[in-house]
Amino acid sequence: MAKSIDYGNLMHNAMRGLIRQVLENVRKDGLPGDHHFFITFDTMHPDVELADWLSDRYPEEMTVVIQHWFDNLEVNEDSFSITLNFGDSPEPLFIPYDAIRTFVDPSVEFGLRFETQESDEDDDDDTEISDSAKITDADVSEFEPAKPSKTDVKKAPKEAEIVSLDQFRK
Template sequence: MSDSIDYGNKMHRAMRGLIAEVLTEVGERGLPGEHHFFVTFDTQNPDVEMADWLFDRYPEEMTIVIQHWFDGLVVGEDGFQITLNFGDSPEPLSIPFSAIRTFVDPSVEFGLRFETQDDQDEGDPEIVEIAELDLDTLEAEVPDVKSEPEKDDEPPQKEAEVVSLDSFRKP
C-alpha cells in the first residue's frame, strides 16, 4: 500500500470519464445545439490508430474538430473510435483517453487540459478557462470548410478540421 493518495491520477480518470460520458451521449443522439469539440491528442501514444499519411503529417499531436460531419463514433472503456472526412477521404481514428491532451467545447466555454511532465508521469489535470484559449484566433486559423453538393434530403457534409493549439498553450 502506498503512503499517499494519488489525487492527480484519480482526477485524470474522473475527467476522462466525463469526456467518455459526453462522447457516448453524442454518439447516441448527435451534437445538440451549437456544441462542438476540439480534441487534441498525442499521436505518439502506442494505442492511437490512424492512417499512416495522417501520422506522417502529425507526428507528435493532432487536433480534430467534431462538429459537422463525423461517423461511427463508438466509445469504449479506454477510448473512442470515430471516422472523420479529410479532403473527401473518410478516415477512421482510434484515440485512447490516455492520449487526450485537451478537450474543448467552445460553445459553452468549457475545456480540460491534461498536462504531462517530461518523465511521462501525468501532472494534474486542469479545467481550462476559455479566455486562456483565445478562440477567435483559433477559429480564424481553421481552414475554410468545403461542402459537397448534396441531395436535398441530406445535410451538407464538411471536411474534418485539424488545427494546432500549440500557440494557445501556457509556457
C-alpha cells in the same frame, strides 16, 4: 499502503470519464444545438490508430473537430473511434482517452487540458491537470478546424463566436 492520496490521478480518471460520457451521449443522440468539440491528442501514443499520411503530417499531436460531419462514433471504456472527413477523404481514427491532451467545446466555453510532467523521483509520468475546467482565449484560438467539404459549407451554421473567459476567472 499508499503514503498519500493521488488526487492528480483521481482527477485525470474523472475527467477522462466525463469525456467518455459526453461522447457516449453524442453517439446516442447526436450533437445538441451548437455544441462541437476540438480534441487534441498525442499522435505518438502507442495505441493511437490513424492513417499513415495523417501521422506523417501530424508527427506529435493533432487536433480534430467533431462538428458537421462524423461517422461511426464508437465509445469504449478506454478509447473512442470515429471516422472524420479530411478534404473529402473519410478516415477512421482510434483515440485512447490517455492520448487526449485537450478537449474543448467552445460553444459553451468549456475546456479540459491534461498535462504530463516527468518526476525526478519516478521514471513513470505523473499526469497533472492544470486549470482543468478553464480555457483561455489563446487556447481556443489555437484550434483550427479542418476545412469543411463543399457539402458541409452549404449546411454549415455560422462560425462559432469566441468570447472572453475573463468573467469566469477568479
